[in-house]
Amino acid sequence: MKLLKIGMVGLGRLGKRHAENLALRCPGAKIEAACSLDPVERAWAKTRLGVEDLFEDFSAMLESADIDAVFIASSSAFHTAQTVAALKAGKHVFCEKPMGISVQECLAVEEAAEVRPNQVFMVGFVRRFDPSYRYAKEMIDAGAIGEPFLVRSQTVDLDEYAAFQVGFVPSSGGIFLDMNIHDIDLARWYLGDEVESAYAIGGSFVHPEFAQVKDADNTCALLKFASGKMADLSVSRTAFHGHDTHTEIVGTKGILKIGMTPAKNRVEIFDLHGARVPCVKDFYERFEEAFRAEAMAFVECALNGDAPIVKARDGTEATRVGFSLAESFREGRIAIVRR
Amino acid sequence: MKLLKIGMVGLGRLGKRHAENLALRCPGAKIEAACSLDPVERAWAKTRLGVEDLFEDFSAMLESADIDAVFIASSSAFHTAQTVAALKAGKHVFCEKPMGISVQECLAVEEAAEVRPNQVFMVGFVRRFDPSYRYAKEMIDAGAIGEPFLVRSQTVDLDEYAAFQVGFVPSSGGIFLDMNIHDIDLARWYLGDEVESAYAIGGSFVHPEFAQVKDADNTCALLKFASGKMADLSVSRTAFHGHDTHTEIVGTKGILKIGMTPAKNRVEIFDLHGARVPCVKDFYERFEEAFRAEAMAFVECALNGDAPIVKARDGTEATRVGFSLAESFREGRIAIVRR
Amino acid sequence: MKLLKIGMVGLGRLGKRHAENLALRCPGAKIEAACSLDPVERAWAKTRLGVEDLFEDFSAMLESADIDAVFIASSSAFHTAQTVAALKAGKHVFCEKPMGISVQECLAVEEAAEVRPNQVFMVGFVRRFDPSYRYAKEMIDAGAIGEPFLVRSQTVDLDEYAAFQVGFVPSSGGIFLDMNIHDIDLARWYLGDEVESAYAIGGSFVHPEFAQVKDADNTCALLKFASGKMADLSVSRTAFHGHDTHTEIVGTKGILKIGMTPAKNRVEIFDLHGARVPCVKDFYERFEEAFRAEAMAFVECALNGDAPIVKARDGTEATRVGFSLAESFREGRIAIVRR
Amino acid sequence: MKLLKIGMVGLGRLGKRHAENLALRCPGAKIEAACSLDPVERAWAKTRLGVEDLFEDFSAMLESADIDAVFIASSSAFHTAQTVAALKAGKHVFCEKPMGISVQECLAVEEAAEVRPNQVFMVGFVRRFDPSYRYAKEMIDAGAIGEPFLVRSQTVDLDEYAAFQVGFVPSSGGIFLDMNIHDIDLARWYLGDEVESAYAIGGSFVHPEFAQVKDADNTCALLKFASGKMADLSVSRTAFHGHDTHTEIVGTKGILKIGMTPAKNRVEIFDLHGARVPCVKDFYERFEEAFRAEAMAFVECALNGDAPIVKARDGTEATRVGFSLAESFREGRIAIVRR
Numbered sequence A, B, C, D: 001m002k003l004l005k006i007g008m009v010g011l012g013r014l015g016k017r018h019a020e021n022l023a024l025r026c027p028g029a030k031i032e033a034a035c036s037l038d039p040v041e042r043a044w045a046k047t048r049l050g051v052e053d054l055f056e057d058f059s060a061m062l063e064s065a066d067i068d069a070v071f072i073a074s075s076s077a078f079h080t081a082q083t084v085a086a087l088k089a090g091k092h093v094f095c096e097k098p099m100g101i102s103v104q105e106c107l108a109v110e111e112a113a114e115v116r117p118n119q120v121f122m123v124g125f126v127r128r129f130d131p132s133y134r135y136a137k138e139m140i141d142a143g144a145i146g147e148p149f150l151v152r153s154q155t156v157d158l159d160e161y162a163a164f165q166v167g168f169v170p171s172s173g174g175i176f177l178d179m180n181i182h183d184i185d186l187a188r189w190y191l192g193d194e195v196e197s198a199y200a201i202g203g204s205f206v207h208p209e210f211a212q213v214k215d216a217d218n219t220c221a222l223l224k225f226a227s228g229k230m231a232d233l234s235v236s237r238t239a240f241h242g243h244d245t246h247t248e249i250v251g252t253k254g255i256l257k258i259g260m261t262p263a264k265n266r267v268e269i270f271d272l273h274g275a276r277v278p279c280v281k282d283f284y285e286r287f288e289e290a291f292r293a294e295a296m297a298f299v300e301c302a303l304n305g306d307a308p309i310v311k312a313r314d315g316t317e318a319t320r321v322g323f324s325l326a327e328s329f330r331e332g333r334i335a336i337v338r339r
Helices: A013-025 A039-049 A056-063 A076-089 A103-114 A131-141 A159-166 A177-189 A283-304 A312-332 B013-025 B040-050 B056-062 B077-089 B104-112 B131-141 B161-165 B175-191 B283-304 B312-332 C014-027 C039-049 C058-065 C076-089 C103-114 C131-142 C161-167 C175-191 C281-304 C311-330 D013-025 D039-049 D058-064 D076-088 D104-112 D130-141 D157-168 D174-192 D283-304 D312-330
Strands: A004-009 A029-035 A053-055 A070-071 A090-097 A123-125 A147-159 A195-203 A218-225 A228-239 A246-251 A254-257 A269-271 A274-277 B005-009 B027-034 B051-057 B069-073 B092-096 B121-124 B148-158 B195-203 B218-225 B230-239 B246-251 B254-260 B266-270 B274-277 C004-009 C030-034 C052-055 C069-072 C092-096 C121-124 C147-157 C195-203 C218-226 C229-239 C248-252 C256-260 C267-271 C274-277 D004-009 D029-035 D053-055 D069-072 D092-096 D121-124 D146-160 D194-204 D217-223 D230-239 D244-252 D255-258 D269-272 D274-277
Touching: A004 A013, A004 A056, A013 A029, A013 A039, A013 A070, A013 A283, A029 A039, A029 A056, A029 A283, A039 A053, A053 A056, A056 A076, A070 A076, A070 A283, A076 A090, A076 A103, A090 A283, A103 A123, A103 A312, A123 A283, A123 A312, A131 A177, A131 A246, A131 A254, A131 A283, A147 A159, A147 A177, A147 A274, A147 C218, A159 A228, A177 A195, A177 A218, A177 A228, A177 A246, A177 A312, A195 A312, A195 C218, A195 C229, A218 A312, A218 C147, A218 C195, A218 C218, A218 C229, A228 C195, A228 C218, A228 C229, A246 B005, A269 B040, A269 D130, A283 C311, B005 B013, B005 B056, B005 B283, B013 B040, B013 B069, B013 B283, B027 B040, B027 B056, B027 B283, B040 B051, B051 B056, B056 B077, B069 B283, B069 D039, B077 B092, B077 B104, B092 B283, B104 B121, B104 B312, B121 B283, B121 B312, B121 D255, B131 B246, B131 B254, B131 B283, B131 C175, B131 C267, B148 B161, B148 B175, B148 C004, B148 D146, B148 D217, B161 B230, B161 D217, B175 B218, B175 B230, B175 B246, B175 B312, B195 B312, B195 D217, B195 D230, B218 B312, B218 D146, B218 D194, B218 D217, B218 D230, B230 B266, B230 D194, B230 D217, B230 D230, C004 C014, C004 C281, C014 C030, C014 C039, C014 C069, C014 C281, C030 C039, C030 C058, C030 C281, C039 C052, C039 D269, C052 C058, C058 C076, C069 C076, C069 C281, C076 C092, C076 C103, C092 C281, C103 C121, C121 C281, C121 C311, C131 C175, C131 C248, C131 C256, C147 C175, C175 C195, C175 C218, C175 C248, C175 C311, C195 C311, C218 C311, C229 C311, D004 D013, D004 D058, D004 D283, D013 D029, D013 D039, D013 D069, D013 D283, D029 D039, D029 D058, D029 D069, D029 D283, D039 D053, D053 D058, D058 D076, D069 D076, D069 D283, D076 D092, D076 D312, D092 D283, D104 D121, D121 D283, D121 D312, D130 D174, D130 D255, D130 D283, D146 D157, D146 D174, D157 D230, D174 D194, D174 D217, D174 D230, D174 D244, D174 D312, D194 D312, D217 D312, D244 D283
Parallel strands: A004 A029, A004 A070, A029 A053, A070 A090, A090 A123, A147 A228, B005 B027, B005 B069, B027 B051, B069 B092, B092 B121, B148 B230, C004 C030, C004 C069, C030 C052, C069 C092, C092 C121, C147 C229, D004 D029, D004 D069, D029 D053, D069 D092, D092 D121, D146 D230
Antiparallel strands: A147 A246, A195 A218, A218 A228, A246 A254, A254 D269, A269 A274, A269 D255, A274 B274, B148 B246, B195 B218, B218 B230, B246 B254, B254 C267, B266 B274, B266 C256, C147 C248, C195 C218, C218 C229, C248 C256, C267 C274, C274 D274, D146 D244, D194 D217, D217 D230, D244 D255, D269 D274
């Protein structure tokens, strides 16, 4: 069996989960080296995963580790530089979203990836690997709902994480770039078209701190695509029932809805509170299987030389629309999205 | 417009609701007289419904009131005697379930009704008039699930009513005759067959008082029909989420389920308790529209000379099966149901 | 019992249903007179409802019929003139939506109603009388979801009615004024605020004929309220599963969703097509009980001198926002909504 | 990392899936050897999983292969003999259900396992490892529904597999031992009690061939436990919507329902057929994750010396009750279950 030797970059909360998936649930993958600024995280890689080749410095790992691929889950600010360096060093690269913290950064990645068609580059739009989102895509491609013309999609987080998120707004780019970016990618994927104009409204209805950093805790947005198709996107940071990502695709012959109730599993409870469904707590609980499938897809593309279903350009375009939404929200006008 | 002049018998909790339906929501019905042992109830009939001709004594009403029909919602012990007397007096009769408190009583009603084909007699199996139960019957008759061969049905009440119900066991006949009787009727209706043998188990899992009166707070039962078809019936007196009557009809080509979640209305709540549905509180909230439709059906049959969809024999047979279940439960053996 | 003597105006499809509700299901209401241009409709009123005092001309009815109230279900173009004339003649008035076909017309009604505080005027925003929408309002008023700040609401019709609707666009005012107006009213009702700006996009994705009359078959819209609260409204004329009106109210402590699956009743079918729910076919099937409750509310307000929960101003403001949405959609810009 | 070297026995349809789980998705497991009568299956083990040490004969593998454990997915008739031989050879053993084709066989396994407390023996009651079934068990153990006293559970297969199943009745033991056995195990697990008496009815409503082999295509059964607790179990071989295993646990304070609609994933379709959910096709699609977790649990118990949550006695008792149900069904009487 062929093995893909991987250098893992970043071992924070999400990085750890990526690393466990690669090490324990992705046949064909081997974490050969890992890189983290934090000695505790490096120790974890050794103890938990048996990784021996550990680095504090990314460049050092790139130079000296025996790796075919780099899997980047570091802080967003490093994504572009690490991706471009790894591509230049001849490695396959998986990069968590965002691909860059500006459209310019994204374009740099796009360029570096395009000139190396034999290396796999993939950006982490994890929802595309969720079994339900994939099933919907297959149904649409098979004509089940005719021609899709409207995507409604929302990303909703538990309120208990909101206070913690305020501090991340400057580096994450705020609600549109950090959260809606997944919905933007889904809308582009399902509609097969590019966004022409964007309009967003929002407010800090529960946590006024977001207003102070010119962000919001709840937003609504409309996208108009080149063909006239539409997307209706929302974000909420203030849910109490669970992480509630759901998406609806409206076509000329029918509608698909994905995940309308964010059920934790197949259990229902009937008690004093009524008939109820326990809900997933966070994006990782909701997309656990998708994260595994995403890692596996990267490994298989790299081993087999296949093209991934998420390309650098998808990262650029979603980022471009995200910035347009942020601009529309801040300036109170329709933003034109130009390529 | 033709009017059916009705003498109302019994103005307790359910009687009042029947009376309001007849007076306010059943075009063609007029409550001309009412009879109750309780002066407060009689006063209510006058004030709330404008009924002038009020009686303490049933026979007096039958003799002197200007009525075409009698609507009986008195205590169960009086049902048979009042029904037979009213039929003999030439009146149309609606009688709340049970039709009698023994099979013998039921047979007496059946006989009295059969010899008077021009008078309408109807027993109150209200679920047959519920829009969902009727829709299911129409679908089945149209062949939507092939040949139905199994009915699962349960009657479930809120625990808060249980303590109150203990005292009624001697007069109501207990859990099988008071509650499962509706499920028995539905099974006969949907399967179009008669029960051959009956087996029941149960216990007093929450309220030991039921065991003391040789009854139970939760039961399960299996019925075998003459053709080999089956019914799987349950009762619970100890639910916390709501009144939860639901029914499933399994056929050779598909399954219909009715009322699996006893939603109060179309509202869902997403909050700290999860994604949840508020539930109906009692049988009247669940079957409010069915009670109206049932009363209307009686009025229309009486006015137009149509045969009702529930006949005296339905009352007898359901009662017969109910007694067999009680016998099986008490004696721990399969009870043979003979006609 | 007090009786409200009503003159019914317009006996088309919806008019007939209003008339049957008033005549057969609203204790306290009596249709004393009816007015229609169509002799067949007048004959129907006589035969079906026993109305003797029939008119071809509205003014004639207003002058000579013995009526306390007028119930207007005529063509939209007549609503304002008939309402104002009836108010001036001292009658209580119920008027189907729209209250007028321009903001000016609405303001005329508002003015006529305001100077006659002892006469009831009510405009037909029927959803406010639906048991589920009312239950949601009561829960919100009781604080169940904290402070509501976002309403998502959509009105969705079966595709089979679309072709028929093209011809009505000029008189109905198009998709925003004919369909979204209910969602606008709900957003104002639940949020307790007035709209400041409106933005709409849409297209003719299934029926290009709508584009020819500068209308659309599917639209999405965002409203920004004076306080910063938001509404996200959609319309579709092209559904295949059923009439699918649903609404979501997001608050600072929880979310209420109303009617997310437009179930016909409580029946589910499990067969070759999966696990499925039959859906309601049209707005009348969905809101049958709401239409009855609405008529009853009007009758009770008129008899008891109570103020209705829907006022003339509600009609004006919803219309004003509807025109703003149409303007935004046609001109591709954000429309400012001024009072 | 410690490795458990496994000898795989049987590589039919389910055996292949077990083998893939062990080889690709269970860190710590290594299939060191495999045994199958079929050369094609042995070739598959080599090509697909890289297993080099291949055997036609089970005893030969037991003697010469370098293995710590045996994983048995051979034909039911071999289960007991292979299990006992492997235990005697000092191996840990996982055995697919049934543990034996008679109560005597099961007791032989029980005995062989009991005297070797340092070897892990586990029987494949896979539902206990399903995330939803486990979550329900944890909730019950935490007191979420008070004291559980009734389990309703059913196993339902697609009609398209029925014809194929007729031929297996003699070796599988029929509908109660092949299908209901899972529900029996769940009832024992959730109620923590042993069955005292069993009653079953059933028929061949769709496929008369089952009657010819004294089996049925649909059955209903009631179990009475020593403490008076109850189980209400059903099987159907004739569903059209999907594999529909679901279970309900009723307690003194609430009810848990597991898997009431066998949704394939989180997608809903709204089209001409209504609002519908695509369903899982077979038990493997439904329990894919449970099969992986089951294999992983065996590996971890064997590596860590933990006691498995399913013991030999569970296999014996479920089999005992299954035979009692078959006896009750065939003889038309209540069967007493003796230990």
